[in-house]
Amino acid sequence: MRKVVLVVIFLFSIVNVFSQELNATVSVNFQQVANGNPQLFKNLETQVKEFLNTTKWTTKEYTDVEKIECNFFINVNSFGANNFEATLQVQSSRPVHNSTLSSPILNINDKNFSFRFIEFENLIYDPNSFNxxxxxxxxxxxxxxxxxxxxxxxxxxxxxxxxxxSNIVNVAQTSGFKGWNQSEGNNNNRNFLISDILSSTFTPFRQSLYQYHRLGLDVMSEDVKKGKEGVAKGINYLAEVQKTRPNALLTRTFFDAKTDEIVSIFSGGPRVDVTSLVETLNRISPLNSQKWSKIK
Structure with missing residues (x-):
């Protein structure tokens, strides 16, 4: 009997140590909906959170400390007969090595989020079909x-x-919902986003994520100056994108997430040469020039 109990405890501990990849928080705002049933929107919030946090998105085993922190903000504009018109803001971050800090990776606002939701109906994910x-x-x-x-x-x-x-986009293109097709004429939608990310033209964007975080931020606990130089090099990768695709969606997405962090990194601590860095930042993200002026 004691052995059985020990086995059960062991199996339970494995479940707790290894779990799904996301640690998502979900918030549903329905203030614009007249006479909305609060419980309906609360159930939407709960079911979306459970879907994100219990679905297995990879074949890898993630420990609790490895889970990806992310936020999904659903702002409902209108509702009727189980059909919702909303916008969706998605944010994610990753931890900085040997630090209590986290660094934002993604901050994007999807303005074409319409869907049908029936309370307590299971949300079942199949990457090869549109449910x-x-x-x-x-x-x-x-x-x-x-x-x-x-x-x-x-x-x-x-x-x-x-x-x-990308496959999810391909499967969803015939659904009739907005956000999945390039023919919509909106170069900010999901189709353009993932097409750009996977395009060789934007490989420097993805390389910048590795350089900026792994060879920059993660180094700062041991050598702050070297870490800053690594971050600056990561930003320089984006200058390559700017040469061929000025004001690209991915560049804007990067700075939507990173602007305040960049200013913070280069506004204190060991000094590095920031003259060329500020010039690069003003060239690839001129809308943030006022913030870049704080970097000395």
Whole structure:
């Protein structure tokens, strides 16, 4: 009997040590919806969170400390007959080595998030079929999050998961929902996002994630100056993208997540030559020039 108990405890400990990849928080804002049932939106929030955090997105084993921190903010604009019109903001971050700090990786606002949701109906993910727009959009961003996170730890290490996201786009194109087709004329949608990420033209963007984080931020606990130089080199990769694709979606996405962090990194501690860095930042992200002026 004692052996059985020990086996059960051991198996339970394995389940707790190894778990799914995401540690997602989900927030549903329905203030713009008149006479909305709060419990319905609470159930939406709960089911989306459970879907993101219990679905296995990779074949790897993640410990609790390795889980990817991410946020999904759903802002419902209108609702009727189980059909929702909303926007979705997705954020993710990764830990900085030997630090209590985390570094933002993704911060993107999807303005074409319409879906049908029926309370307590199971959300079942199949990468090769379109079951609902809610599932496909969530699965798309989950794979993008995992892919970019892996890119930040090993150069181009997230390709497998980014290709899954691309497949989700391909499957969803005939669904009739917005955000999946390049023909929509909106170069900020999911189709353009994943096409750009996987395009060889934007390989420097993905290389910048590795250089900036693994060879920059992660080094700072041992050598702050060397870490800063690594971060600056990561930013220089984006200058290569700027030469061929000025004001590209991925460049804007990078700085939507990173602007404040970059200013913080280069505004204190051991000094490095920031003259060329500030020139590069002003060239590739001129909208943030006021913030770049704080780097001395």
């Amino acid at each position: 609902s727009n809610l599932i496909s959009v969530l699965a798309f961003y989950a794979n993008v999050i995992v892919g970019l996170d892996q890119d930040s730890f090993s150069e181009l290490g997230g390709t497998e998961y980014l290709q899954v996201a």
